[in-house]
Amino acid sequence: MLLGFEHVGMTVSTIDRAVAFYCDLLGLKLVLRKVVDRGEIAFFDTGAGMLELFAPGANMVDRFRDVPNHEAGLRHITFAFSSVDETFAALEAAGVAVVERPRDAYNKEMIQRVAFVRDYDGILVELIERAEGRAS
Numbered sequence: 001m002l003l004g005f006e007h008v009g010m011t012v013s014t015i016d017r018a019v020a021f022y023c024d025l026l027g028l029k030l031v032l033r034k035v036v037d038r039g040e041i042a043f044f045d046t047g048a049g050m051l052e053l054f055a056p057g058a059n060m061v062d063r064f065r066d067v068p069n070h071e072a073g074l075r076h077i078t079f080a081f082s083s084v085d086e087t088f089a090a091l092e093a094a095g096v097a098v099v100e101r102p103r104d105a106y107n108k109e110m111i112q113r114v115a116f117v118r119d120y121d122g123i124l125v126e127l128i129e130r131a132e133g134r135a136s
Contacts, residue, residue, distance in 0.1 A: 007043070007050035008077060010123065013061040015040045017120040018053045025094055026079060026087075026125075046079065064122035076116070076124035084113040084129045091117050091127075099124065110134065 012018045015033060019042070022028045028044040028051060039056035055061070067073035081087045084102045092098055097118040105111035105128070113129040 005049040007052045008074075009052040009054065010077070011061055012053045012055050012119075012121050012123075014058070015042050015053065015055045018042065018044075018055070021096075021119045022051065022053075025091055025096065028079075048080075051077070061121065064118075064124070066124065076126045078126040078128055080128050080130050082129070084115050084127045087127055088115045088117070097122075102127075105131075 019030055019033075022044050023030050028046055031043050031045050031050075033040070033042040036054075039054060039060075041055075042053050044051040044053070067075050088098075088102050099116035099118060100114075102113055102115040105114045108131060110131050111128045112131050115127045117125050117127065119125055
């Protein structure tokens with residue numbers, strides 16, 4: 001029996017920069033951070049599952065590469081906010097790389113507003129407001 005979504009794992013260049021982006025700017029909660037045999041690992045609580053980040057060490061990680069449309073793979077990570085416009089404005093003021101400014105979503109049954117930014121490693125991050133009546 002499925003209990004729910006647990007976590008997504010990603011590789012980043014440094015945990016310090018990840019904490020600065022995912023905690024300080026997006027509001028996730030750091031729940032575990034430790035050194036492991038090949039680098040450093042951290043778990044962040046999103047409120048609806050966890051984000052696991054692994055940093056193998058300095059200068060060991062290339063910048064994120066967008067997955068071409070003809071390749072299978074994870075395209076982006078998405079976080080829901082009460083206001084995409086407010087969150088986007090704070091990220092833009094902090095100098096976060098903007099990919100797409102806030103706009104109305106195409107799939108209104110699921111999402112009202114959407115915007116895209118990149119974290120410090122170039123990972124594509126989608127910001128959304130859920131459609132009215134959609135709790136999760």
